Amino acid sequence: MTDVAETTSRDVDKVVIRFAGDSGDGMQLTGDRFTSASALFGNDLSTLPEFPAEIRAPQGTLAGVSAFQVQISSEEISTPGDAPTVLVAMNPAALKSDLGRLAQGGTVIVNEDAFEERNLAKAGYIDNPLEDDSLDGYTLIKIPMSKLTREVCADLDVKTRDAERSKNFFALGLVSWMYTRPTEPTLDWIEQKFKGKDKVIAANTAAFKAGHAYGETAELGSHVVSIPPAKLDPGTYTNINGNTALSWGLVAASQQSGLPIFLGSYPITPASDILHELAKHKNFGVRTFQAEDEIAAVSSAIGASYGGHLAITTTSGPGIALKGEAIGLAVSLELPLVIVDIQRGGPSTGLPTKTEASDLLMAMYGRHGESQMPVISAYSPSQCFDAAIEASRIALKYMTPVLLLSDGYLANSSEPWKLPDVSTLPTIDVEFATKPNTTDEDGNPVFHPFARDENLVRPWAIPGADGLMHRVGGLEKDDGSGNVSYDPANHARMTELRKERIDIIANDIPLTEVRGDVDADVLVLGWGSTFGAISGAMRRLRKDGQKVAHAHLTHIHPFPRDLGEVLNRYETVVVPELNMGQLVKLIRAEFLIDAKPINKVMGQPFTAGELERELLAYIEAGKAS
């Protein structure tokens, strides 16, 4: 199987590698390091980390498999790849659970040592797949990684058990050699990450170098591949995942508005990393509050908003459900608040570590009463930065809570990001009220907290301001004075005003941008993390001579004001979503268009291939009719 030795590498334009192993095997870290080295090398890339909901699922079982898939390319890419061409399987369970994803003829690299009786049984293998015909049609590379790692650590005064834990670095070293990745970034990282733990540094370094050397000495030459750097726009790049980008976007919004951040949050997967990230940046004036529950998290944020801060609460679907009543209060108080929902598979606890985009209707309607609020959606890991700034801008400018949707896939997957010039970021003007805005019957100056400007926005007067004492509350307010009012006509007017002031925001957001073949018959209307897969499918279809157009919504409420007109230009509007059809309902209801759904609810993003097939069917059906 590995008998032809060549010493030169061949160039390919892309490769998809999947690292899979037990959840204790360090596969996320291995994938992450490989990604970082590739990023620094200049490839375009896209990652898909997938891990179980359990911290340590039963060892060696299918349920405990943790995997990290990465596509690296010399060209622009937008997804982590349809099918991996290389699968690194650290144990039988990983092989069993992930072999089905591997492209025909792909390469399987296994840690041979893990394929012993007990592990085979746990994975449900009766016969050892390395010894029968199960892997015919694939290129199999068997390496005793545990044994080799133990051997190189033998002289390092490291316990055998600890030494074996470095075997993921052996795998990383091997794969780094096969794909001609630079080694310095990984070696430097090991030094930094394990500072103070000299034995761990020594073991990981030795294992990494041994894996690298193994490639050379075991004559795996025929497998050496290099992926030249991608031709990206000139600039400074960093590799970033969605949750980090979103956190930095919030910090940027704080800087651009001059308001300190208050984050009220309760730990929940996959949103907790935003709390962790922001908690690190107190030197930006960021206050983070780990509340006693989801309700306290949003409530504390509303309290901080009343006090004049850029108030944020971050969570996932179950948390949004709990926050619903308080969000209704924020709608009623007309106070700025950014609510971040990193969506995951539901209902209930569902698939906490897997992605889904099934909270859209909850974001739109999941509150009591008539309580509209803007809904913004991020579409790529790095674009979470811009989405966070935009959500903050709208919240502060229009004195409203804003729901910002991301999802588990965007949160954890990463891509190269061309760093923006911070001087070009939009400024967010905030003016606190400083003086009374009207007079009472006797002509005395008074402050009316619900008097509105031309955009129907009320003034923001914060405690401490002289003479502007006022009370806000969840009871219906008199239009203008804000005093409690049960007057029927006033309630109707206030309900109308609350709706209209959100609708008005449509004048302050970008018009619909159509990409691809503007004059096609089929328009793909996407939102959220489907952007990458739709873009990939579009590239393939258009390469094959098909015509297809794509619009991607970042503002879901209100919609861009030309959206209906744009949609009406197309014979067929297709809406791919990681849910059972939520945006498609909104589109059909709002524009009376017979939009067609493409749905997937498997806890995984669309692949470009899946969408290519489904879209092609619509394109061909259109031609036939």
Next chain:
Amino acid sequence: MANAPVTTKKDWSTDQEVRWCPGCGDYSILTAIQMMMPDLDVRREDTVFVSGIGCAARFPYYMNTYGMHSIHGRSPAFATGLKMARPDLDVWVVGGDGDMLSIGGNHLIHALRRNVNVNILLFNNMIYGLTKGQYSPTSQVGKVTKSSPQGSIDQPFNAVSLALGAEASFVARTHDMDRKHMQEMFTRAHAHNGASLVEVFQNCNVFNDGQFDTINKRDVRDAMLINLEDGAPVRFGVEKERGVMIDKFGDAVIVDVADVGEDALVVHDEKRPDPGVAFALSRLAMDPYSPTPVGVFRSVDRVEYSAEATSQLAASQESKGQGDLAGLLRSNPTWEVE
């Protein structure tokens, strides 16, 4: 906040019609506070009253300060966020027994343990008023109400015991029939740097009229209310003939002073680091039919939350320097594309 302009009760009152039932105990609490505020040397502009839902929670509408009438049970959480964001403000929280101990019990205990410098006033009338008369988490076992026609089977909370168990640094109790005592307790709570809880026994004359008559009517008060005074032996009774001692099990027991002598009585110590004795005192009255301690049970110094949070910001700026956005974006490895 010192040297605030001179004000009167009228300056602290809004022009909004007060909408409690005539005769409600909430009126006397409102009056006590509006009369007290001019003496606290604070500006109205720097004062915020935060409430949840319930009769008591209408309180902010009547105070000419900043205020927020929020949602049911969550007022301590709103107040925590506000105080963290704005440690310069004087934040008061007002709510009833349903609001604070039932739907909002979680937020109350966490605000107390964190020791956020807010003054929490718990108006306890042992009934749900605004929803028209259901039993509350402080109603007595056997209480017959619309939702408990055969009598409540719920063990009630003792609010003072609960607060002490929640690591509160300041816990006091007062009642709506004694303005001077209320003002003294509220003033103490305000002066305390940390979370303070004041339980106010309050009469609901519509759904639970006379619930506290057995302890706070003028003619029974001396015999039934035990005034806790810091540094003094705990004595009560018309002739101060009765007292409280701590027995060998750590329980508080009521004794005749003539039997045991004054030296055997417990000397009240608000600053006692361990809350055990305060807790024992709180257990003396598990219903409004037993002699009931009022006054400050506990007042100890502990790190205040909003100041501590602010000092972490300062420490972070000290060690890392003022945040620089361009630097943050470059904090992970970067590479150049020509």
